[in-house]
Amino acid sequence: MAERKPIKGMTIERTEKLIADTLAELPEKAKKKRAPHLGANEPSVSSCAVKSNKKVVPGIMSQRGCAYAGAKGVVWGPIRDMIHVSHGPIGCGVYSWGTRRNLMQGIPGVTSFPMDFTSDFQERDIVYGGDIKLEKLLHEADELFPLNKGLSVLSECPVGLIGDDINAVAKKVAKDLDKLVVPCNCEGFRGVSQSLGHHISNDSIRDHIIGKFQFKEEVGPYDIALIGDYNIGGDVWAAKPILEEIGLNVKSVWTGDGEVEKIGATHAVKLNLIHCYRSMNYMCKVMEEKWNIPWLEYNFFGPTKIEESLRAIAERFDDKIKKNVEKVIKKYKAEMQAVLDEYKPRLEGKTAMLFVGGLRPRHTIGAYEDLGIQITGAGYEFAHQDDYDRTAPEMAKGTLIYDDVSEFELEKFVEELKPDLVGSGIKEKYVFQKAGIPFRQMHSWDYSGPYHGYEGFKVFARDIDMAINSPTWGLVKSPF
C-alpha cells in the first residue's frame, strides 16, 4: 500500500513536542506510565511503536469499560434469540441495557430479547452466594420467555469475588431445560479493558456453541459468515445486501442481529469475513484451526475501501463472483459519485481526530478520505499491538497515535492540532462541543447510521457534513 500523502503541518518533531509538552503536566509516575502509549506515526516501520493493552493509570479519566461491558455489551448482547442474564447487582445490567444500539429483528419479549435480565443481587446474595437464585431465575426466565433459544449468564464483579460457581449452575440448568445455558465469567475486574471480555466471550462461544449445530440445507460454495459485526445503527443490514448481491450467502452473523443456532453452525461455511478484528479474531483462528475455514478482514466504510474489500473477497471465489463484484462496483459508482459531488466541496481539506474502540480508528479513515478529510490523530480505547500495526499504514507520517488516551491528554492534543471534527464517544462528546468543536459520537454513530456499505456511506457523508458545517457552531462566540 502506498504511503499516505503527508498532512500539511504534521511532522514527527511537532508531534513529539506536543506529546512531551502534554506529559510534562502529569506527575512523574503517571508520565512514565503514559509515555509509551503516545507516539508520532512512522508508517514505514514494520511495527507500531505505541504500547497498548496495559492497565489504566489510576486517577486519570480513561474512557475504558470493563470485561463485563465487552462481554454483555459487545459480544453476547446482540444475539437476539437468547436471554442474557446480567448476574450480580443491579447497576451493570441497567447501564448496558439498550445503550449500544445493536439493533435486532424479532418480536421483543417473544422471539427477541433486547431487555435487561438481572439477578439484582442483594446483600444476602453476597453473604450466602447467588447460585441457588441463579438456578431459580433461569427456570423463571425460560418459563416466561419460552421461545428463547438459550440463556447466557454474564457474571458481574461480586459473583467472581465471592466464588459462586455459575458454570456448575449453567450445566445443571442446561440439562434440566435441554437448552443452551452458557456461563461467561466476565467479571468487570478481569483484565485491563473490555478487550478481555471479548476474549472470554469468544471462549464461551467456542466451548458451548460453535460446532453444536448444523444448517438443514447443504453447504454451498458461496456460504460465508460475517464475524465481528454488531449491527450498530443497522450496519449489518447495510453490509449484508452487498455480499448477497455479489452472489454470496451470509449464513450467520456474529453477533449483530444474531441467531444463536446459526452461529453454532458457522463451522460449515467456506469463508469468514471479519469486521471487528479486535473482538473476534480469536474465533476466526479457532475455526481456521479446527475446521480449516479461511478468514479475511474486510472494510465497507466508504467507496474506496468497499471496492478494495470486494475485490479481495472476490479473489477467494470463482469467476462468477469476480464478475459480480465488478458489476456491483460499477453499479454503485455513479451513486457514490453523486454523494461525493454533494459533500466533498464542503469538506475537502478538513481534518479530523479519532478515538474509538474496536476497529473504527483505522477502518473509517478511508471514508473520511473519500470525502477529502485527513486524519491527524487516531487511537483506541482497548486495542492490542496488532491493531496499531494495522493502523500505522493508514495514517500519514508524523500524525499522532494515542492509546487509551485520557480526556486530559486528548484535550491538549485537540487544542494544538485544531481538527475540524473529533470522532469519539459519549463521554468526550460534550467536552469538545463546549469548546466549539464539531463532534460525532463514533461508537454509536451518534444515534444515526448505518455507516457501513453503500447505503451507510450516504448517511456518513451527510452526518459528517452536518457536524462540521452546522451553522450552530457560528453562534458559539458571543458578540458581547
Add this chain to the structure above:
Amino acid sequence: MSAEAAVKFVTEHTPEEIERVKNWINTEEYKEKNFARTSLVVNPAHACQPLGAQMVATGFEGALPFIHGSQGCASYFRSTFSRHYREPAAATCDAMTEDGAVFGGQNNLFEGLQNAYEIYKPKMIPIFTTCMPEVIGDDLTAYTKNAKTQGFIPEDLPTPYANTPSFNGSHIHGYDSMLMSILQTLTEGKKVEGKCTGKLNIIPGFDGNVGNLREYKRIIELMGVPYTMLADVSDVFDSGCDGEYKLYPGGTKLEDAAESINGKATIAMQKYATANTMKWIESEYDGQKAIIPMPFGVKKTDEFILKLSELFGKPIPEALKAERARAVDAMTDAHQYLHGRKFAIAGDPDYLIGIVTFLLEMGARPWHILCSRTTKKFQKEMQSLLDSSVFGEGCSIYINKDLWHMRSLLVTDPVDGIIGDTHAKWAARDAKIPLFRIGFPIIDRVNLHRTPVVGYNGAISMLSMIANKFLDIKDETCSDQWFEMMR
C-alpha cells in the same frame, strides 16, 4: 453417544407458535405467572448507589467525583449522566483490577488520588465505592488517612467518602450517603453557637431535571430569601456552550456548604433520597428543618411557598400569586383532557408521590403505580395519598416490581398513558400508549430535563405535554368524519 450425534439442526419457530406466545404474554394467566417469579428481575426502573453518589459529588464547586473500584463502573456512570444531560460528566476512578481484588485497593487509591489531585486540581475529592472494594472489605477511612499522611494528597484537602455498594438500595441511597458525608466533612468545626447566617439550605435530592433546580431557586429568590442549594448540579449539568470547556462549571461553593450548619432553615425537596442526611441534619444543624414533598401541581407548590414564608417571615410576592393564578387557569382550561384518564407511573419514590399528587389534582387516575426498589413505608404513604382523593379509588401500588410486571398490568388492565423515564418506552410501545418522559434517565428525547415539572410553571408544562399528546393522538388516529378544526 458420539460427538457427531450431539450436533443439532438449526430450528425455526413456526408462525403459529410465535402467534400463540405473542398472545399469551398479554393474558391474565401470563400476568399471574409473571407476578409469581421470585428471583428474576426484568427491566428494572432503578440504578445502583454510586450513580447517586456521583450526582451529589458533582454538585459542589471544584469537586471531582472519585470512584474507588473498577474502571468499568466509572465509565457506566459517566456515560449515563452524559446521555441524560448531554453534558460532560467528569469523574475519575482508581481502576482496580484482579490484583486489587487480591491485595486490596490501597495502592490504587494512593496513586489515583495523587494523579487526580495533580492533574485536575480539584478543591475537594468526594470518594465513593463500587461493589468490588465493598465485597473485599476495603477500609476507606484508613486508606484515605494513609494517603494524606504519606503525602499523596494534602492533609487539608476535603475527602468525604461514602460506602455505596450496588447490592444495597438504589441510586437514591447513594445520593443520601454521599451528601451526608460531604456535609459532615465540610461543616466539621464550623458550627458557631448563636450564629445564624439567615440563609435557607435547600436540598433538591436525586433530580435529573436541572430545570427543577433552577425553578426552586427562582421561587426562593422571588420570596426574597437568601439561600444555599446543597449539591447544586444545575450549572454543572446544564452549562453553556461558549467555546471553552470548563472542568468545574459550577456547583455549591464549599464555604457556603460549610456555613450551611449555621443556616436559618433547611428544606429537603425529597424525603426518600435524603432520609439519613436529614436525620443527621436534624441532630446537628440549629435552624429549622422541613421535608417538603416534591412540589408537583398547585397544592404542593403552595405548601413549599407557605413553608418559605413561615420560616423566613416573608409575605408571598404578587408575582408568585399571579403565577399560581395562571397555573390554576391553565388547569381549569385543560382539565377536560385529563379528567378520568388512567395513568401508569414508574420511578423513584419522591417523584411518584409528586406525580400522583398532580394527577389527583387534575382529576386523573394514577391507576398503576410502580416502584422497582423501595419500602413498605413508601407503600403506606402512597396509599394514604390515594385514599385522600376519590380519584385514588381502585388505583394500585406495586413495590419492588419491575417494568416487565408493569407490562403485564398495562396489557391486562389498560390505561391511557405512562409516566416514567426512558426505560418505560418498551412497555409503553407494547401497550400502544404514550410515554410521558419525566424522571431519570431520559436518553431518547432532547432537552426535557431543562423544562421544570415542579412549581406552578412545572404544572403548566406537564399538563400541556400530556393534554396535547392526547390531542395529537386523536388527530392522528380519528376517522375523517371526526377530524375537526377545534379540540
